[in-house]
Amino acid sequence: MPGSICEHCGIRPSSVCGALEQHELAELEALARPVCYAQRQQMFAQDEPAESVYNVTSGSVRLYRLLPDGRRQVVGFAIPGDFLGLSMSERTVFGAEALEPVTVCKFSREAFAHLVDSRPHLLRRLYDLASHELSLAQEQMVIIGRRTAEERVVCFLLGLRKRWAAFNHNSVTVPLPMTRQDIADFLGLTIETVSRAISKLGREKAILVVPDGVRLLDVARLEAIAAR
Amino acid sequence: MPGSICEHCGIRPSSVCGALEQHELAELEALARPVCYAQRQQMFAQDEPAESVYNVTSGSVRLYRLLPDGRRQVVGFAIPGDFLGLSMSERTVFGAEALEPVTVCKFSREAFAHLVDSRPHLLRRLYDLASHELSLAQEQMVIIGRRTAEERVVCFLLGLRKRWAAFNHNSVTVPLPMTRQDIADFLGLTIETVSRAISKLGREKAILVVPDGVRLLDVARLEAIAAR
DNA sequence: CGTTGAGTTGACCATCGTCAACAGGAGTGG
């Protein structure tokens, strides 16, 4: 029965496909191929021909750029509902790797583009998502360019918490499926500096480090640091 | 005569309006209000209701975000052909100030949005621009997060050169209408560090500092630094 | 000719990076 899968998809409301009417959803579903990736598996590399776009349905993904000498900048983390392909022209501008087992809806970029051409409000949705991502990227520039190490870590935790909150995750426990190295590469720091900042926040009882995450004990204090 | 101004506009090919047919151009022109800003004049502030969108026709503009304690991050510089309003929802996410006398086509955001709704390929153009901006913002994250002071300055100069090149500006002389402070706030550095990096490049004959700009003397060497 | 503001340069210092040692958990194999 066409449409049956997407219709019951939990992440649809917060995703690209949330913009679609039922009959359009069926069209989109016809193009989608569900794909799984194992932990650590690369979905695609940076600067290769972009053949697909993706909608993350479960798990989380790191998106990164590499410099020739190996320095790495994580440009974002994708979580369920996120769309990969907003800024993909002919070639990918970043690489993507599964942080944990990940499932996606994978689309041929060509077929997806063709559908978009005939569905202005899908295009509109993509535009709105791209605008929002652009705004987040600018916020990240402020964080990396003008904040101290501790502020960066706190902003990161509060930002993640906000994103997970969209899935009514227990909002004081922030899952951290990424390594310290990923966090460091996202914040323009080293792993040691991230570790020290987290330890310090733990010592001060502002957070509690738990397996694969942190619990935010003193949100007011954290927000005071981030608002500075 | 409708359409006569836009039709001969030099920046149109590289701008949003380049996507439009002649009859659409006339519609757009009907909405446009030409406005001038003096040097240093603020076009709009951060986090205020976004009532207009803008297309820069001459001069250049700094776009910045402020932290409550006054730290500033320049998130970009707009030059002729650039569109301000890609990432503006109900409120502005950055402030904008003229670096030199600036002229723009100013549009009511509402009227512009209405036109966009009826013109899918204008929407498409905006989406492509937003994607491109997103990709540039990610590149900027790499520069700020993972590059040394000297590399940042070199990347900045080469990046600006590339943008000015779209207007067949003499491509080895890069105009710098912004102050050292603006450059520093763009690169996540201080004015002193920027000044020192530029002086060093000058001493090494890689660049020549000229009034309101630099001449790139040894592009190969600069590119070697940036490619690192 | 004094004032102002941008830019440069120097001396010193702090934040964060580097290098290294260590802890603890997961997986592996004797």
Place this chain on the structure above:
DNA sequence: CCACTCCTGTTGACGATGGTCAACTCAACG
């Protein structure tokens, strides 16, 4: 079951890159 490795993360000691503070030059402008 224990020893072993491997990997991630933590912590400490030290150092370098870039920030801070201050003095100075220079051009623009009245």
